[in-house]
Amino acid sequence: SQTIHQWPATLVQPVGSPLSLECTVEGTSNPNLYWYRQAAGRGLQLLFYSVGIGQISSEVPQNLSASRPQDRQFILSSKKLLLSDSGFYLCAWSESSNQPQHFGDGTRLSIL
């Protein structure tokens, strides 16, 4: 069966510091991969999605970036974090574009 792993579970970072969140999927090949952010009390916002290695589409212009160096690995990065980057970051995968998306456990990011 397929599993998705995200780490770390929680992270506290100072303003201006860099960020790297990692997500890996097991048990499937060439999945669609997604990064979402959920701000406190708010809905889910799609940040990036990828249909293959090196293929990244950005939904919202911001100081975050994403990379997919391997088929089942998706990384969310920032060079300098802002206070507004705080939130619950979720990685998800799907077999194809209109299939159900399955979420990892998420990373709760707090910026001080």
Add this chain to the structure above:
Amino acid sequence: QKEVEQNSGPLSVPEGAIASLNCTYSDRGSQSFFWYRQYSGKSPELIMFIYSNGDKEDGRFTAQLNKASQYVSLLIRDSQPSDSATYLCAVIGGRKSSYKLIFGSGTRLLVRP
């Protein structure tokens, strides 16, 4: 108009009752419809998905889709306190894109023991 609308709740039902959660969507071209359950502080968990008009049942859950009315619902039979959570409706496949899952803001369900 929001793309996916849900009543924020809370919807309060007694244990053993049927909980009815509703969702409307604005893009008539939407093709796939999903219900997720999210416990406080946790990630969303897929509960049901439906692609065709009508009902789809899985255990205590029934998803209903009416594309003509642009309406999706989730029924939870024999509600349990463990069903207390926020339920997110999501749609995909509309005119704007075929990959983007559009979420509603969620309905909070409270099942009273």
